[in-house]
Amino acid sequence: MEALHGSRHGLITACLFAVAASFLAEATLDVWVTNSNGGDRLSQKSSLSPTGSSNGFHISVNRNKRYQYITGFGAALTNAAAYNLYHSPQRDQTMQDLFGKSGISMSYLRLPMGGTDFQGVQPYTYDDLPSWQHNDFHMDHFTIQKDQDFIIPIIKQALTINPSLRIIATPWTAPAWMKTTNSLFGGEFHNGNNYQQAYAQYLVKFIQEYQKAGIEIDAICLQNEPKHSDNAYPTMKLSWETERDIIKNYLGPAFNQHSINTKIIIYDHNWDDTSYAGDILADSGAAQYISGSAWHCYGGRHDTCGGFHNQHPDKDIYFTECSGGDWAPGFNIVWGMRILSIGQTRNWAKTVMYWNLALDDHHGPKVGVGGCNNCNGVITIHGDGGTTKNAEYYIIGHMSKFVYPEAVRLDTPAYGWDDVHSAAFQNNDGSIAVVVLNPRNDRDQSFYIDIDGHHYQYTLPRESVATFVYRS
Template identity: 55%
Template sequence: MISKPSVAKPFYIKMFAVYRHVILLFATPTLLEALVLAGDNSVLEVWLTTGDGHKKLSHESSVHASQGTNGGQLVMVNRNMHYQTVDGFGAAISNSAAYVIYHSPQRHEIMQNLFGSSGIGISYIRLTMGGSDLQAVPPYTYDDLLSGETTDFNLNHFSIDKDREFIIPILKEAISINPKLKIIASPWTAPAWMKTSHTLFGGAFRGEDRFYQALSQYFLKFIQAYAAEGIPIDSITIQNEPMLSRDSYPTMTMSWENQRDLVKTYLGPLFKSHNIKSKIIIFDHNWSGSDYPDHILADSTASSFIAGVAWHCYEGRHDTPLYFHDKHPNVGMYFTECSGGGWDTNSAGTLVFNMRNLFIGQTRAFAKTVLLWNLALDEHSGPKVGVHGCQDCRGVVTVNSIGGYQKNIEYYSIGHMSKFVQPGAIRLESPYFGWDDLHTVAFKNPDESVVIVIVNANSGHTKSFTVEIDGKHFHYSNLPNQSVVTFILK
């Protein structure tokens, strides 16, 4: 006698396969959804960082499509509503950053963690053109004079040789790990002989015809010299923080009129005549100074050469680029600098700030890049220019002078974007819930996968929610307070 289980199980499976169309005719809406979900293998991949530090970019169990919203907030992602294209996420390779990585016994491991697919896959970096306040060697530019010389309008002394010691090797290694890596380059100062101070520290750009010509040639030669090294420069900013002058480290002021005239009459036409594809980005200073780029863009000739405006985080409202974009919808927004440091010892609060104000906040404000300040510094927040400049800035990683390194909260903040959001991704529509609530952003990658990043900015409560996309629902329970999660739908 044949036992019942050995006969009944295949019998009922076959009957369902044959008659499922009949069942559907009489099914209720709830049953219909259940039957559809029974054959739906859609899942969200999950990566989590918690504010308490217990989980750091941790690969969690996937979330499967479920029936209904199961309560909580509804995060609706509209795949058909497109915003800006993303260029990438990362930080700056200052002289100090390159130095500490290059001289670390764990150099190659650090580079893989920063730029490799097994790490956080940084896709965009900012390069200091010459000296800044974070220097392992004395500050320099690419056209410094010999003793007794006063000018060099033909740029006879132009050279990137000082970058060859450790900056260019680090850049080449980064590109070998991630060939899609893009670079934006920014000078902290022009050569001293182009300035009113006649030094690299402080002073203003000398806005006269021959200095405009010389500075334009300076940018051209820099781009060409780096191209000869196999390092393409995607973009340049005219001047880092052009409203700041300090007599203790490399800085230079440049009025908006000077920046406008440089781009309009000299640099823009020069790039065009030499078929230079590197984008020209203006401003590169705080959210609070939006009048500066607004004045420049009011000139139609100047604006025809300008690809975007760069922003820093140190003053002003983080949503300034959103309103600026509304006024200048054809101008790209680039977020290029914000630093963590000894002043922000609450890592959970730093994580929320980084995600809410920067990586989510700036991309929701149309930013094509979100970049932090130093990619790496040592345990003393250096090397730096004496006791000047930032004294307690923190790198994305801390590389100890006696060996070893630590991944800081900035590493995981960048990673929640750069590891998953591919260059060329398009931002999609997703909801805003409130300042101390969930903050969301979503992207469609070139390979059609969708990335959704959500931070729970509330300091006291977990959050449960349902992600809805393409008519499917994915319920996620109890995202801890001050924590961030990245979902990937493939």
């Protein structure tokens, strides 16, 4: 009996040790790091095991305090970007780097509807007319045929790689015949009920034709940067009153009539003006059709969207454009992480998107000298087909690779401007991704990540970002 008792005691002890070891193994924290001054580029480091707690920065992840759901992270598939990708001799590998699990799994694309300043071919819209024809109110000449050359093939390849990929579409200009200048370059929308109705029909047909091509449009904006006009490339001014009236009187009702589920997003311009979107949302007739507002980084404070959300908590926030460029030389990830990837999600953004997805060695191809002449793409595609992954690739990747569509943002503390910055997200599979930035250029920073009663200590090098993944 004594031997049997000892054997049973040993078995129980072994089982307890096995359970404890299993628990500790499950409670480890995986780590990926990128830094501005060293060689780490989304480099996986040794996993962390729980440790004791101590004084210092604590990034406490609160599962019970939840904010917005995430739709995705990515960049714009401009005509130039699609042209560069389509003609690259290393296209398949580059597409995997951008959309595949072995790359950064981008989950959201911004699709310009027709021409911008970044073009592989001459700018166009989907209803361009010969000079002798003055209007096409019934959209008899509407076609997306030019998108079939290389834009649609690239989108379809991206969707094959990542079926969760979603698309927001935005025009830089209406067809020339809808404008006061009768030109794609600059000018204003030609106001009047017949033009407003035609523009709504134009947007509806775009969604329908893309759907026929096998591509769903998740959301649509009426106009990119509607307060801006430039005679050097496709642009158009669209007043908030006109945008409101198009949505209220034509676009919203047309979506209902045709059972279109695409979301209507307003504004799509800089942080420095909240009145444009606010005035539209003040009209209940328009607001009933609107899902949210979109924002750019080229003016105003980066925390603007947080205040705007507090005024309109039932409407979503989309961050849709910011560009890297030669004005920020070197491989610097701090601004993009602090202001965009972390900063915008902490201010209620469902998406964070850069401008051009892929440009060539000459920051193009471009239309003339208008627009941005020294913008960088998320990647640069060189003449031989090789690529350079720019800082923006990693700024996006530290989110998109680990934070999946429909993840929910969890609460983490806010510290000072030069202290650690963080954002945390819970995925549908239960995993939690915590993104942490050390913005300081003079020293490393140590901190603790607290999840489910576990404490994980880490020291992050200066000007570095880390994504930690926890699976309980």
